[in-house]
Amino acid sequence: MADGSVHQSARDRAYSSTDRVGRCRDQRTSVRTTALAYFERLRAEDPVHYCANSVFGPYWSITRYNDIMAVDINHQVFSSEAALGGIAILDQGADLRLPMFIAMDPPKHDQQRKVVSPAVSPANLERLEPLIRERACAILDALPRGETFDWVDRVSIELTTQMLATLFDFPFEQRRKLTWWSDVGSCIPGPGQVVETEEQKLAELMECLVAFTELWNQRVNAPPTGDLISMLAHGEATRNMSPEEYLGNLILLIVGGNDTTRNSISGSLYALSKNPDQFAKLRANPELIPSMVSETIRWQTPLAHMRRTALEDIEFQGKTIRKGDKVVMWYVSGNRDDAVIDNPNAFIIDRERPRTHMSFGYGIHRCVGNRLAEMQLRVIWEEILKRFPVIEVMGEPDRVPSPFVKGYLNLPVRIPA
Amino acid sequence: MPVITYVQHDGAEHRVTLPVGVSLMQGAISNNVPGIDADCGGACACATCHVYVDPAWMGRVGERGAMEASMLDFAEGVRETSRLACQIKIADEHDGLIVRLPEAQH
Numbered sequence: 001m002a003d004g005s006v007h008q009s010a011r012d013r014a015y016s017s018t019d020r021v022g023r024c025r026d027q028r029t030s031v032r033t034t035a036l037a038y039f040e041r042l043r044a045e046d047p048v049h050y051c052a053n054s055v056f057g058p059y060w061s062i063t064r065y066n067d068i069m070a071v072d073i074n075h076q077v078f079s080s081e082a083a084l085g086g087i088a089i090l091d092q093g094a095d096l097r098l099p100m101f102i103a104m105d106p107p108k109h110d111q112q113r114k115v116v117s118p119a120v121s122p123a124n125l126e127r128l129e130p131l132i133r134e135r136a137c138a139i140l141d142a143l144p145r146g147e148t149f150d151w152v153d154r155v156s157i158e159l160t161t162q163m164l165a166t167l168f169d170f171p172f173e174q175r176r177k178l179t180w181w182s183d184v185g186s187c188i189p190g191p192g193q194v195v196e197t198e199e200q201k202l203a204e205l206m207e208c209l210v211a212f213t214e215l216w217n218q219r220v221n222a223p224p225t226g227d228l229i230s231m232l233a234h235g236e237a238t239r240n241m242s243p244e245e246y247l248g249n250l251i252l253l254i255v256g257g258n259d260t261t262r263n264s265i266s267g268s269l270y271a272l273s274k275n276p277d278q279f280a281k282l283r284a285n286p287e288l289i290p291s292m293v294s295e296t297i298r299w300q301t302p303l304a305h306m307r308r309t310a311l312e313d314i315e316f317q318g319k320t321i322r323k324g325d326k327v328v329m330w331y332v333s334g335n336r337d338d339a340v341i342d343n344p345n346a347f348i349i350d351r352e353r354p355r356t357h358m359s360f361g362y363g364i365h366r367c368v369g370n371r372l373a374e375m376q377l378r379v380i381w382e383e384i385l386k387r388f389p390v391i392e393v394m395g396e397p398d399r400v401p402s403p404f405v406k407g408y409l410n411l412p413v414r415i416p417a
Numbered sequence: 418m419p420v421i422t423y424v425q426h427d428g429a430e431h432r433v434t435l436p437v438g439v440s441l442m443q444g445a446i447s448n449n450v451p452g453i454d455a456d457c458g459g460a461c462a463c464a465t466c467h468v469y470v471d472p473a474w475m476g477r478v479g480e481r482g483a484m485e486a487s488m489l490d491f492a493e494g495v496r497e498t499s500r501l502a503c504q505i506k507i508a509d510e511h512d513g514l515i516v517r518l519p520e521a522q523h
């Protein structure tokens with residue numbers, strides 16, 4: 001059950017070394033299988049846990065489903081404000097503090113979010129679906145047979161990046177730049193990372209801003225169209241944004257619209273291949289696709305956490321969280337909480353209530369693109385099942401080295417000739 | 418016990434009898450009335466239990482709470498009669514209540 005079942009040795013380690021618990025050293029590199037054991041222990045023994053000392057500074061870990069929900073919906077006390085550190089465990093550096101609506105509190109958050117939400121309205125999604133299907137078909141039909149290839153590169157990245165280019169009306173041939181900026185935007189610079197220093201990251205993101213400023217200037221001088229840049233350029237709450245704010249919102253839309261769905265597309269194939277009984281069930285009954293999609297989004301949890309900053313002292317589950325404290329909601333842990341989800345480590349595509357998961361977050365910051373994500377996953381799987389009776393995963397994937405993005409760098413796959 | 422009618426977007430009607438005290442959302446889920454997702458399980462945190470209350474009944478279902486209002490602020494197709502079904506608790510005076518469901522929860 002792969003990621004689902006916690007390896008015994010990791011579990012033993014988690015339960016034997018108290019000093020590692022909550023310090024989550026593993027988190028510095030990635031949210032791996034082994035990390036789930038630490039979360040299991042935190043949920044059982046110290047669900048609201050203070051880690052006084054870490055590479056990210058001191059922070060609270062909230063690990064139970066219902067506690068995470070309580071923090072997520074209390075935006076009056078738990079702020080997302082970029083100036084206080086933003087929405088990830090790593091504080092936004094002072095030189096790289098990008099305002100984006102996910103990292104804002106009301107009322108500004110509300111106004112800016114409303115500018116972009118029509119892009120993923122039901123009417124727009126209906127309009128987009130045939131196009132997504134056409135592109136999904138073309139991507140799948142071009143896959144090699146009888147040889148091992150990288151599913152992440154050929155399918156997951158390709159589909160989500162094409163979609164993103166469409167939503168932005170970004171030059172189609174240059175769409176892989178979006179993938180690159182997405183990787184840069186979500187990465188914590190360091191040795192072996194996509195960028196090694198903050199300066200490099202800033203330089204790359206400035207290039208992104210330059211490219212998008214050109215698009216802004218085109219769109220602002222033309223009548224409004226349905227693409228996201230045009231919406232931002234003409235939107236009441238966004239047309240006077242500073243360049244930093246524009247860049248911040250772009251990175252939000254690029255990462256939000258790209259990384260997460262990409263890793264769920266890869267994760268769905270990986271999970272199904274690790275659970276052949278579930279794969280067989282899906283093939284026998286394609287009507288289970290929507291429920292399999294929700295189960296994948298829970299099981300994968302493509303964003304492992306969101307972070308808040310306390311605006312005042314608050315008593316929470318017997319602990320005192322102080323004004324200014326960093327509070328990390330580990331969605332990846334809430335999604336494995338057996339108090340809310342039966343047999344949470346198992347991947348079960350026909351769960352009774354598969355939509356009960358916290359991967360989209362809850363409250364006013366709940367993912368604005370969730371239906372688009374679900375639709376992309378549904379369409380690609382409808383087309384996969386029509387075409388390929390067998391897809392073999394040929395080896396273990398490499399993981400994205402991040403405590404925030406839970407995903408795959410590659411996934412070797414073979415479709416028999 | 419109050420009888421509630423849920424009207425689907427296509428006009429199909431589901432008439433169910435609900436015990437006093439359950440929410441309008443739970444009433445739909447436990448009777449397999451389609452069209453309400455209720456992803457958050459009734460915590461007023463997802464807005465996927467959006468319904469339109471029949472105008473004649475607006476006076477008897479109470480007002481939107483503050484959290485409900487901010488969640489509805491981001492929902493699709495919100496009208497004056499929009500409510501989150503998890504925030505309406507069934508009482509005796511709701512006997513005969515009619516609510517309509519949006520085309521899809523968003």
Ligand code: FES
Nearest residue numbers: 459461464466503
């Ligand atoms: S069930 Fe989530 S808001 Fe009502």
